[in-house]
Amino acid sequence: MVLGAGSWCARLTRHRAGLNFALLVVAYVLYLTVGAGIFSAIELPYEGELRRELEEARRDFLSNNTCVSDARLEELLARALEASNYGVSVLDNETGRNWDFVSSLFFTSTVLTTTGYGHAVPLSDLGKAFCIFYSLLGIPVTLFFLSVVVERLVVLVARRPVSYFHRRWAVSRSRLAVIHAACLSAVAALLFIFIPAWVFMALEEDWNFLESLYFCFISLTTIGLGDYVPGETHSKEANPHPHLYRLAITVYLLLGLVCVLVVMETCCELPQMRLLRQMFHQENVRELDSETADIIDRDHMSDQMTDVPDHMTLDQFPVIPSVSEQAESLRQSNTSVPYTPASGSAVNGNLR
Template sequence: MVRGCPGGGWCARFAETHRSGLNFALLVVCYILYLIVGAGVFSATELPYEQELREELKEARQDFLTESPCVSDARLEELLARALEASNYGVSVLGNDTGRNWDFVSSLFFTSTVLTTTGYGHTVPLSDGGKAFCIFYTLFGIPVTLFFLSAVVQRLMVLVSRRPVSYFHRRWAVDRSKLAVIHATCLAILLTLLFFIVPACIFVTLESDWNFLESLYFCFISLTTIGLGDYVPGETHSKEANPHPQLYRLAITAYLLLGLVCVLVVMETCCELPQVRRFRQRFYQEKVRELDSETTNIIDRDHLSDQLSDPADDVMNHLPTIPSVSEQAASLRQNNTSAPYTPASGSAVNGKLR
């Protein structure tokens, strides 16, 4: 029989031995519950709007057929299917002469969204050659983009996060962990203002059909690389509302790339917080964590010895060699046996002092 848990028995020992495994299992359960809660909220919120939209479309279709008796239901169905298929490829039946989806600037916007895995889906390759090239282009382009972003983020981390924290830690003598939390909070607030709030206000003025919530929604969906594609700037069909579509699309491309880099810098800064590191270690395997710490200590000692060995070797090469005690004693014995003893001028002769 298995004894109970009272008194720090078998259950306590099992929980202590398998702490990281139990924490990981709890993490998996919480994540599944989070998915279920999110699905329930979205279903309860969006399903009524979907049903309402379906009813509106049915009524609009029936009204059109009633007012246009010369149009059959089959012909209207064919037209709508063709229009929806073209819309899935980024071609709308509304105002096709106002813009192009595959000029150079639009193609640059497309490559930036594809390589950063944002992928709005509003513009997709039409030809078989374009689809084949997209496969090979992204097959090499996405790893290169990830490498490029990681290199840029690591360099910015030194300038934006590590050096300021070290400087104020030495200047103010504040606890480093507390200072890192304050610094990460300030960066997050600055990021929210510069890349979410301010751009959302700008999009409200430039996009006539967007309100502030929709503009903020677009900024968040884009900079987090979710890219649902339901809101894409510059898709208006009026030349008066968007007199410079190419320049506008180029500015949005620059904003998305710069904003993505800044978001990654803030996320990396938060991940390097000591509190976050300790929290993450709760879900790691003990053996892996011990091995990583031992390997880290070995690498640190080797790196430290490499740093200290070079200047020490340079100094030792210019210093004279000091013999050991045994070598000095052997040298004295050899000198005593080879050379006769000569008394000093002040020494005794025949037992008398001169």
């Protein structure tokens, strides 16, 4: 019995990563199910109330306008809804255009960043075909561009500050990384969500603060439901410079998306997040002898010494040979077993 229990425990330990992954899948499916249930319980009564109001308004209109038949009214409403789905409103449709240059620039930015509000879509077959080929090339290019920009910004606003304060204050790097990520997230939320929400509340006459906050969050997370799109007012007095306003929104969305990606990348690089991810995948790590492990530790030290303080030069540090050079010297001296190269991730570590 004891041997059986020990074998079962060893088997459980060996497959712990797979069990953790299975629990993660179950938890995610449960999260989806609970979210669907909550949304249904909250929104279904509002949908039913709106349906009753529309039906009452339709009956009142037909009763007050007996010269209009139910079929003709339904035909008009269907045509108006179809045009609205293409971004053309039946209400004062001479006030704005969806496909002037600035509006088209706004459209391309939402398409390539996969935000996709859906308030303006190509009307012609040629436009739909061009959108396919344009997105097919543009979305990968946009992702590559954003990854390069984010990588440079992460070095500038995340890694260098953490390294600087780690050397200056001699505080744990992991603790500094958590504090820095929290501060960076708070500043990003203030600059790109809360303050813009207050600005949109002031500029969009029909939006309250919650609706403005909702728009900023939905847009910067690239969800882009399209139920709230700024600049859609039909009053020139409320929006005297629509093109400038739309251009400013385009710039805001691009900068905000970059900021969100920088925050996400900073949080993903936290040591705590790396340990959490390691719970869900099994790594095949070879057993290393003590001398080889010591070589790898010293190589890690040489990587950490690349961040040189301002008052010191590289000449003041001892030159540490690479792992391959030290392993070759060990083979020649026959003082240990032949060195077996470890995997790239185990040797080089995270250079970030």
